[in-house]
Amino acid sequence: MDISFDLLINALVSGLLLGGFYAALSLGVSISFGMLDIVNIAHPTVVILGAYFAWWLNENYGLDPMVAGIVMSPLFFLMGILIYRIYYDRFEKEGGDSLRGLAFFFGILFIIEMILILLFGVDYRNVNVSYTDATIKFGLLNVPYRLLIPFVFSVSLLLIIRWAFKKTYFGRAVSAVAQDPLALQLMGVNHIKVKGYAFGLSLVTAGIGGALLIIIQSVQPAAGREYIGLVFAICVLGGMGNLMGTLFGAMILGVAESFTATFAGPSWSPAVSFGLLLLTLAFRPQGIFGK
């Protein structure tokens, strides 16, 4: 196959855009898994829950999915605090093995999936907004708004949260929890509360990620499973708890997927991104951008 320049550049750009969107999906995992050491395997399913909420708000009240994503944030925040509360009481307090905590989140994954199936059925849902089919042209480049808008939204979300972690009291407390929870307790900070808020924040990003997902593609209740591997892969590639690393990791995976899809066929793309992850784990377990 001859590789033309415009095919290459278009694959690159759509890979970067896709990667930016993946960053929104993995941002929350970077917080919960990378900083709080909570393996929330149900995170992608919460993303799907967010997609369904956004779809429902769009269908009934005509809200733009991104507006819907912000409107429903408090709900996801509360859900996060509640789930963390149960998780803390039952698993974290006693220390002990992470396996049961993992199983707990597996259970939550299936319960959310079932609730979605019971409420909405197993059909694919999608939203139609004014920019769904529009594209913008830069010379050789064809950029669909459908990818561009989630990209901008997602990257700005990540940058805002990164700024907040660096500059605000709450953000610094979360980073402190990640580094040394005991010291934080001795300083008189309620680390359970801090972790609860941070976990709530991670689910807020999942909800917003879901609202972006429904702009990009249609969803069905079990769609979250396809992203479990992806979000953890990005989080590990980028280095644990490193938000900029998460952004770069997401872009690397996006570009790898887009190139394989363009030059070898879409059915190969998971093998490339996960092969990349396997190699990273085997030879550089701290992630490409880890210290």
Added chain:
Amino acid sequence: MTHNNRNFYFSFIVALGFLFSLPFWVDSEYFFFAAFSVLQFVILSSAWNILGGFAGYVNFGSAAFFAIGSYAAIAGYKLGFPQGICILMGVAAAGIIGFAMGYLTLRLKGVFFSVATLAMSVVLFTIVTNTPFLGGARGIYVIVPRESPIGVGQYVHWLYFLMVGMAAIAIVISRAIQYSWLGEGLKAIRDDELAAEGLGVPTLKLKLIATTISGALMGLAGTTFPYLITYIEPTAAFNLSFAVNSIAMPIIGGIGSWLGPLIGAVILSSIQQIASVNLSSSFNLLITGGVLVLFVTLAPNGIIGFFKKRDGK
């Protein structure tokens, strides 16, 4: 817990005799389909428990090993080998992949290992989907005779006999490991890997043995699956529900002993079979999820934990 070989083998043989006698007095053919999948999960969860329960390494890729077993058996079938050879091929292939995976990933701790097994599962899925010899994404048919090769009953009865035998092998292996030096070493790894290594336990070697045996047994569970449904395609063979059930069942039964996965698998998959007949198969997930959350929050040591004394072990 007492370690009494005579009692174990006595009840084991009684149970086997009972299971082998079922086709002679149970009429319903459906019963054997249901029993087949219960036994399938007995093997899967016993196999998962060898690495996940004894050593504390959580494998998310059970479905991949199951699928390797299925697809290696299919490859043997397509090349015209007899069923016995196909089954051995499935076991060998899954064992080899288990060894390779262990070699690549066992330096990783905790969740990183789990993420790696998940990644491996996706990579293998993609390879199978893109391999025309194995039917690709469209799947592949297996033609089975209607009669049982041993002359007793239908073909499903023959598969049932095979499955009872395989489950028996899995249980004996799992129990033997628990009471051997291997089991002791794996337990030491679970409790404190660094300390175990410091005290001279060859941790890497033990973990490699465990992943190989565990992988081979998961493959064993998969080898007969294509013969039962006479058709196999990647999404069915790599189904997440195999991976999740093989984690959920040992947890519900009680991890770390050979008996827990057996109890968990029999109870949970029987409930699932009854639910899919009486309600709908999509309720299986809700049952697994709900029971799992209930158990891990309220009964952390599983069903076995109810019978064990709190202090003594």
